[in-house]
Amino acid sequence: MRVIPSLLAASLGLALSACQPAQTPAASNAGDAAATPAPVAAAADGGGDGAGNQTLYRCGDLDARATFNGEEAATVVIGGRSFAMSSERAASGAKYGDGKGNSFWTRGNDDALLSLKGEADRECNAVEATEGDGSAGNAAFRATGNEPGWLAVVDGDSPGLQVDVDYGERRFTVAKPTEGADGWVGKAADGTDIKLSFQRTTCQDGMSGETFEAKAMLAVGTRQYHGCGNFGGK
Structure with a gap:
């Protein structure tokens, strides 16, 4: 009399086992679908940091x-x-x-x-x-170059031109430079002629690889320096 229940239990067990493989792939596929966006998001984050x-x-x-x-x-x-x-x-x-x-x-x-x-x-x-x-903060224009290192910044709010050349060894300030279509010109306090000009074309820094909005040329007296620059809001 106890054999039939045992057989029924065994049959139910086999039936359940037979059903299990059909459920497992469905669960696995759902897991894969949920995980798929994660690597894409990580790659997007990495691309943002690269900038x-x-x-x-x-x-x-x-x-x-x-x-x-x-x-x-x-x-x-x-x-x-x-x-x-x-x-x-x-x-x-x-x-x-x-x-x-x-x-x-x-x-x-x-x-x-x-x-x-x-x-x-x-x-x-x-x-x-x-x-x-591509901005230059509050400056109207900011340019920089290498070998020797130099930096020139045209103030945005109260126009003035600050220049550092030869890795910062020499500094000049033009209180009120004359603005033209392609740059600024004036005399520093010691009488040195200063001219900062630009050409609106893509420029890439040779050291860092950074891309700028313009090519720049700085003339300090008779010496010329070449580099790249960005425009900002006045």
Whole structure:
């Protein structure tokens, strides 16, 4: 009398086992479909970081242009020198180093510490930040070049032209430059002729690879410097 229930139980067990494989692939496919968007989103995030966020710092007697790629890496360009750095552990802020004794340690939004091997540490302050969008902050125009490193900024609100050349060794200020169709011209306080001109065509920085809105040429006296520049809002 007990054999029939046992057979029924065995039959039910076999029936349930036979049904199980049909359910398993459905669950697996649902899992795969749910997981598929994740790698796409990650790739999109990576592409955004690749553009980099750039900030210009004044570090004592040097100008440093730092391009941050996410939180993992940074490229710091100082004059004709370029340092590729990766993230390092720090008590606060974000610290990057190249493993050769050179490091750049940001502290808050505007301050940083530049350490170059064999040189005294330099305190840095942000001068102007760009976020890969082709703007020049509040400046009407900002241009920079390499070998030797130079920087020129035309103020947007109260037009004036500030120029640093030869890696910051020489500085000039033109209080009220004359604005023309292709640039600005004037005399510095010591009588040096200064002219900053631009050509509206795509320009790529040879050191960092960054793309700018214009080619730029700076004339300081009889010497000429070539580089790239971005326009900003006046």
